[in-house]
Each structure stands twice: as structure tokens, then as C-alpha cells.
Amino acid sequence: MQLTVLGGCGAWPTAVQACSGYLVEHAGFRLLIDPGYATLPRLLDHSTVDAVDAVLISHGHPDHCADLNPLLRARGLSDTPPPALPVYAPHGAVDAVLALDKPSMLAGAYRLHEFQPGDRFDIGPFRTDTWLLPHFVPNAGIRLTTPEAVLAYTGDTGPSPDILRLAQNADLLLSEATYIHEVPSADAPYLLTARLAGQYASQAGAASLMLTHLWPGTDPEAAHEAAAGAFRHPIHVATPGLMTDVARASGRAAAESLDADAGKATMPNYKRDDL
Numbered sequence: 001m002q003l004t005v006l007g008g009c010g011a012w013p014t015a016v017q018a019c020s021g022y023l024v025e026h027a028g029f030r031l032l033i034d035p036g037y038a039t040l041p042r043l044l045d046h047s048t049v050d051a052v053d054a055v056l057i058s059h060g061h062p063d064h065c066a067d068l069n070p071l072l073r074a075r076g077l078s079d080t081p082p083p084a085l086p087v088y089a090p091h092g093a094v095d096a097v098l099a100l101d102k103p104s105m106l107a108g109a110y111r112l113h114e115f116q117p118g119d120r121f122d123i124g125p126f127r128t129d130t131w132l133l134p135h136f137v138p139n140a141g142i143r144l145t146t147p148e149a150v151l152a153y154t155g156d157t158g159p160s161p162d163i164l165r166l167a168q169n170a171d172l173l174l175s176e177a178t179y180i181h182e183v184p185s186a187d188a189p190y191l192l193t194a195r196l197a198g199q200y201a202s203q204a205g206a207a208s209l210m211l212t213h214l215w216p217g218t219d220p221e222a223a224h225e226a227a228a229g230a231f232r233h234p235i236h237v238a239t240p241g242l243m244t245d246v247a248r249a250s251g252r253a254a255a256e257s258l259d260a261d262a263g264k265a266t267m268p269n270y271k272r273d274d275l
Contacts, residue, residue, distance in 0.1 A: 008238025057157030076109030198227030
């Protein structure tokens with residue numbers, strides 16, 4: 001599994017950093033997670049719009065989904081439109097983005113699959129488990145599993161014991177870290193710090209950690225240092241163009257189960273048209 005960071009800035013993009021956006025590839029399948037503000041130009045540095053096989057969105061804030069609109073425009077209004085793009089999102093999360101154009105304009109450009117955080121489903125080669133994590137709007141923590149690796153992504157969240165289940169023995173935890181040491185009291189239930197991200201990664205037994213959604217202007221070295229106080233394994237800070245191979249840590253069983261039901265799941269054969 002390969003992760004390419006398109007952006008990792010919280011709230012709004014800067015001159016050098018797009019908002020949240022991640023391209024995850026496995027077995028020739030390209031899954032775009034959270035196409036936030038300014039991520040489409042960064043996507044085009046690595047791929048074409050018609051090479052994206054599916055989109056997965058954690059929640060409906062525009063710094064996580066705004067660039068779904070230009071992505072669908074680029075696909076739907078091209079001379080030779082590709083097949084409708086499967087878009088997975090919590091119920092109602094992308095209503096505002098889809099409403100930017102009249103319904104008929106991009107109707108053929110996407111197929112919307114809405115889910116409740118807590119649902120489990122397959123997207124191409126990825127078994128996808130989700131958790132409802134605390135944020136200002138419903139937010140889905142996401143765990144992607146293949147036989148070779150596990151990637152856990154918090155979306156935007158405040159403190160929650162479910163983060164430990166989400167990140168349990170993950171090969172990479174991609175974690176919200178808006179602040180370094182302390183979240184302002186009014187926002188404390190809904191956002192994390194780099195320090196807390198390090199603590200969760202350590203307690204969950206994650207093999208590596210990537211900090212993302214840093215507040216614009218945050219010193220990435222300071223965020224790294226705060227997380228390293230609790231987590232002794234590799235730590236990265238999400239920056240555009242950063243690529244990492246997410247691989248099963250030595251000694252871990254393939255397709256590790258979260259519970260008895262998950263242990264019964266098998267990875268299906270898939271085709272793009274099956275999504």
C-alpha cells in the first residue's frame with residue numbers, strides 16, 4: 001500500500017500547503033481520501049483525474065471535501081468522460097459541495113455511496129472499517145486493511161477511546177494534530193494535539209505515525225518533537241508530495257482482525273465496475 005500526501009494543512013490552504021488530501025494505492029487501485037481545498041492541483045502532480053478509482057471522505061468540512069467539485073468537473077465536463085466516480089461519504093457530508101452546480105450538470109460524473117460512521121464496507125481491494133469520532137460535525141475515523149498492511153486515519157477528531165480501536169496495531173496511523181501541546185478549551189472535545197497523537201499511537205501499538213491537519217503556520221519540527229515524547233517509532237509530518245510505503249510490520253499476521261466478525265471477512269476479487 002502506498003500513501004501520497006496531497007496536503008496536510010488544517011482549516012485553509014497556504015501558499016505551500018494544501019488542506020487534507022491523500023492518495024492511497026494498492027494493487028493498481030487509486031483511492032483518493034479527503035479532497036480538501038487546493039488538493040486537485042497536487043493530485044495532478046502525480047496522476048490524472050480519470051485515474052482515480054474512488055473517493056472516500058471522512059466528514060463534510062470543506063478543508064476535507066471542497067476539491068471534490070473541481071475533480072468532478074474535470075471528469076464530467078471532459079471530451080471523453082470516464083465512468084462515474086464512486087464517492088463514499090457520511091450521510092449528508094457532501095451535499096453542500098454537490099450543490100455548487102445544478103444537479104444535471106455533473107449527475108453522470110459520480111455515484112454517491114453514503115454510510116453511517118461505524119459501517120464496514122469494501123472499496124476496491126480495501127476492507128474499510130469506520131468509527132464515529134467526535135468533531136463539530138459527524139466524522140468517520142477510517143481503517144483501510146489489505147492482506148499486506150493497515151492504514152488508520154482519524155479524519156478530524158477530539159479525544160476518544162475509539163481511536164485506540166481504530167489504530168490498533170496499524171502499520172501507519174495518520175492522525176489529526178491541529179495543535180502541538182494544548183487545544184483551546186472551547187475546541188478541546190473536537191480536535192487533537194501532536195502530543196495526544198503520539199500517545200494514541202503508542203497505546204494502540206501502531207508501527208508508525210504521520211501527523212496531519214496542522215494549523216496553518218505551525219512549526220512541523222515542534223509538532224514532531226511533541227509526538228516523539230510519547231511515541232518512539234517513526235514519525236512523519238504530512239507535507240505535499242510525501243510518499244510512503246505502508247507495509248506490514250514484521251511478525252504481524254496478515255489481515256489482522258479487530259473482532260470476531262472482522263476475522264471472518266475475506267478480501268474479494270474486484271473490478272472497477274463493481275464499485
